[in-house]
Amino acid sequence: MPARALPYRPHNHDLCVDQALAQAREICRRNEARLTPVRERVLELIWQSHKPLGAYDVLAQLSADGHKAAPPTVYRALDFLQQHGLVHRIASLNAFTGCDHPGQHHCGTFLICRSCGNVLELAAPNITAAINQAATAETFQVEQITLEIAGLCPRCQSDSADQPTPS
Amino acid sequence: MPARALPYRPHNHDLCVDQALAQAREICRRNEARLTPVRERVLELIWQSHKPLGAYDVLAQLSADGHKAAPPTVYRALDFLQQHGLVHRIASLNAFTGCDHPGQHHCGTFLICRSCGNVLELAAPNITAAINQAATAETFQVEQITLEIAGLCPRCQSDSADQPTPS
DNA sequence: TAAAAATTTGCAACATTATAACAGTTGCGA
DNA sequence: TCGCAACTGTTATAATGTTGCAAATTTTTA
Ligand SMILES: [Zn+2]
Ligand SMILES: [Zn+2]
Ligand SMILES: [Zn+2]
Ligand SMILES: [Zn+2]
Numbered sequence: 173m174p175a176r177a178l179p180y181r182p183h184n185h186d187l188c189v190d191q192a193l194a195q196a197r198e199i200c201r202r203n204e205a206r207l208t209p210v211r212e213r214v215l216e217l218i219w220q221s222h223k224p225l226g227a228y229d230v231l232a233q234l235s236a237d238g239h240k241a242a243p244p245t246v247y248r249a250l251d252f253l254q255q256h257g258l259v260h261r262i263a264s265l266n267a268f269t270g271c272d273h274p275g276q277h278h279c280g281t282f283l284i285c286r287s288c289g290n291v292l293e294l295a296a297p298n299i300t301a302a303i304n305q306a307a308t309a310e311t312f313q314v315e316q317i318t319l320e321i322a323g324l325c326p327r328c329q330s331d332s333a334d335q336p337t338p339s
Numbered sequence: 340m341p342a343r344a345l346p347y348r349p350h351n352h353d354l355c356v357d358q359a360l361a362q363a364r365e366i367c368r369r370n371e372a373r374l375t376p377v378r379e380r381v382l383e384l385i386w387q388s389h390k391p392l393g394a395y396d397v398l399a400q401l402s403a404d405g406h407k408a409a410p411p412t413v414y415r416a417l418d419f420l421q422q423h424g425l426v427h428r429i430a431s432l433n434a435f436t437g438c439d440h441p442g443q444h445h446c447g448t449f450l451i452c453r454s455c456g457n458v459l460e461l462a463a464p465n466i467t468a469a470i471n472q473a474a475t476a477e478t479f480q481v482e483q484i485t486l487e488i489a490g491l492c493p494r495c496q497s498d499s500a501d502q503p504t505p506s
Numbered sequence: 507t508a509a510a511a512a513t514t515t516g517c518a519a520c521a522t523t524a525t526a527a528c529a530g531t532t533g534c535g536a
Numbered sequence: 537t538c539g540c541a542a543c544t545g546t547t548a549t550a551a552t553g554t555t556g557c558a559a560a561t562t563t564t565t566a
Contacts, residue, residue: 242547
């Protein structure tokens with residue numbers, strides 16, 4: 173089994189895209205949801221890298237395709253994709269990123285590099301457990317967790333150590 | 340020692356406000372920072388309840404005071420207050436809330452009730468530890484944590500159980 | 507105290523992100 | 537082929553946040 177593709181490292185990103193699209197098609201089939209051309213194209217654009225994309229970035233790229241689009245088109249597609257657990261919204265960035273392990277609606281934990289902009293989605297049962305424990309101690313009924321961790325990814329840590337100011 | 344004032348429960352909120360303002364003055368004195376009238380007034384407005392306030396809500400209330408204000412005035416005051424750890428921004432709400440235990444710049448953990456809108460700031464060492472552990476496992480250098488937990492507070496849980504649709 | 511410097515505020519314009527309302531289109535079953 | 541539901545296009549607008557510069561205020565320096 174190959175190591176998980178880490179956004180921070182060079183990897184065959186086409187595989188990320190192909191897998192994401194294949195999973196999306198499969199999930200929509202199972203959910204009897206329609207992965208229309210616009211929706212699929214938006215998902216593909218979101219997956220063009222591991223850097224979250226703003227709604228208006230998506231919009232601009234749709235327009236570059238020649239697609240005549242307005243904000244609602246994009247926001248509706250993104251809503252759909254979120255609903256089916258295919259993308260996540262990063263609240264601290266007002267941006268969207270593809271979901272690493274789609275299938276069910278879930279709230280991810282994100283490691284966001286402030287230098288390169290890449291995002292890694294974690295599945296962190298320990299964190300979730302600690303959160304639920306703390307919430308339970310306050311008799312709070314958890315419905316949704318927003319956990320976004322900003323900092324420096326491994327690559328950008330060494331970069332800043334090796335090359336003080338790389339342009 | 341009295342029980343901590345929980346936002347969800349009736350409490351003498353004037354004490355919350357008085358304490359927050361007193362701490363703010365003390366902290367600014369120590370930091371040699373200037374808690375000007377605008378800044379103090381914005382902090383007071385933020386503390387008018389435990390429900391986070393949008394920047395434009397603050398702006399409206401400043402205007403109601405007769406204060407001639409524009410967005411930058413509010414955003415600058417909020418920036419100042421954040422810088423000195425006196426208020427927090429809730430990214431998932433685009434809103435601001437007073438800090439429960441100010442003194443140093445820190446990232447809080449928030450329990451946000453989607454029904455009554457009140458927010459409780461937690462100090463949760465267990466969660467922080469779990470997050471740092473998970474980040475370290477990915478060789479990620481944490482700088483800032485955004486943790487916002489939405490759901491139902493104790494009061495609103497019982498309300499919805501007792502009174503199915505209370506208007 | 508008076509001039510100079512730094513900080514804070516006022517103000518106008520603008521940028522970005524997101525939604526509302528309604529009309530047209532498409533796919534699908536009756 | 538008709539009717540319905542879901543999807544998309546279109547226009548306008550709302551909500552949130554920023555830039556840049558000038559005036560006012562406070563602090564520092566001489
Ligand atoms: Zn990839
Ligand atoms: Zn995910
Ligand atoms: Zn209170
Ligand atoms: Zn705090």
